[in-house]
Amino acid sequence: MSTEDATLWISEADVVRAISLPDAIDALEHGLALEAQGRATNMEKTHLLWGEGHTLHAIGATVEGEQVVGTKTWAHTAGGATPLLLIWNSETGRLRAVIEAFALGQMRTAAVTGVATRWMARPDAAVLGQVGAGKQALTQVAAVCAVRPIAQVRLFSRDSDRRTAFAQQVRSAGLGVEVVAAETAAACVADADVVTLVTRARVPVLGSAELVPGTHLNAIGAISPEREEFGQDVFERCASIGVDSLASVRRLSKEFRTRFGEDETAWQAVRPLSALVAEGAGRRTGADLTLFKAMGMGISDLAVGLAALREAEAQGLGRRLPHPTKVKPRLTRAA
Template sequence: MSTLFLSEADVEWLLDMPSAIEGVEAAFRAWADGKADNQPRRRVTAPGAMLHSMSAASEYLGFMGLKVYSTTREAARFHVWLYDITSGALVAIIEANRLGQMRTGAATGVATRMMARPDAAIVGCFGTGFQARTQLQAVCAVRKIERVEVYGRNEERRLEFAAEMTELCDVPVKAMHHPDAVAAEKDIVITATTSKIPLFDGRVLDEGTHLNVVGSNWLTKAEIDVATVCRADHIVCDSIEACQLEAGDFVAALDAGSLEWDRVCNLADVLTGEETGRATPDDITLFKSVGLALEDVAVAVRVYHRALAESAGQKLPF
């Protein structure tokens, strides 16, 4: 069997958000059942460059994979290498920038479905980039959203994002000038930025708010403050192991003694009912995602299967 190469353009039309959410949820359930394995991200550095790698295997899917990406001053380049578990054959090499955006959104979709109030309808979104777009798409896929407010540092990009997402999600999206206003009086708050410091004062959050905190996977960056962490009644991670290595959002609270890791649980365990993501309508709930290879592999398998069905991609000579 030849190795299939799938480009960013291929991924764009082969993958949609409902399929990504379904695939990621199934992967987390399999992980909880001991039928999948995930290794956190590792990084190596060179002057002006960094190589990031992460891997996962899924018995129930029959595939294992490696996500690797390079970051330099000029660009970031992402690929997933997908292997058949039985034969060990490299079945696909997939360009994975868009795939990564979709799987990150999909994990938020799964968490929001399990943790946000069923009647959640008002969203505050921090960030105006590609990750914020897929975050909002995922939330709109699992809740009947009526209104969105967005904040980003650049006013022009705020306005562009609001116009684009109003059309894409068929929900009114309003650009806001003050970050605390975006966090206050919301049912769901999304943070998907590159900020190194907290975006808003956690004291403004309403009871019952659900937060999806996804922008930082560095211990030196935090999108939320200690007040937000302290007010959260339930804190759920995509992976506690990965968050212990990368979740800068928790560092200040841990250092202050305001948070212990035994307060935190894995999303996989919420899905199986072993842990609780929300107990009452007034609970403040927090999902922290740093991004997992298991999510990449789950979504890559979906893309691969559809590519075969659609005769998409390019066969490589090996």
């Protein structure tokens, strides 16, 4: 079977062999630069709620010059999720790859935090305070440590057992940082240079009073309209506000919709991360707070997925499957 006649199935293990989190950060930064040039475009995120907190998601993107278009879809349920990223040749429509995307999703979600922290946090940021200890939590810590000289990580989760276990997990991750399990969210973020919120909170877990001047805040967890992680008073102190996808934030972020509503002039203060990357200016000296909000976007998945696909092909990873062959539909019940 030639590669032209096959689709490459890349497993979770193959993804992890192919790329690391620092690789994902660099790949995503490149993808954001392409977006700023008008060469990468997001498909607007679609989102469906059912049952008690169950959600169906689909996102996608295309990259000019790479001849690829991709979509990722997953259903988040109480029993878990099985995300898949599909990459097609944008000229022929042939399916190039199916990528099992849980590890990839963790890396792309963390990578956007890494890129935002690289361009929005103080260069000398040494203390990270993170609220949340779920499935995305460890890679979020690692992403900030990858782009800033973090010496101490403070962690908080409302569940004390989970908090203790997560602190030990971070200590064992080889990040070379001091790890402190904080007793409260306020203690976790007190005097922190970078704060990351990665929770499923439905009411804010912190507000402006808990954040000292010079802090950069990453708000990563509230990606659907019923969730909310930070108070409205945070906006009043922000010198810079960045988002991964402005369209998704406008439709799906409770925090931003409450703040800006339908005021087009007010929304001008909110800038895509791709624009901040393209400018290359970094954080303004003396800025009070900076805020980054991530909802998830197709360019993130496609940029990191492409990096995994290229490296998998170079290393001979994955399984070749026959490309789908068209068959005419059966029009009657008779065989």
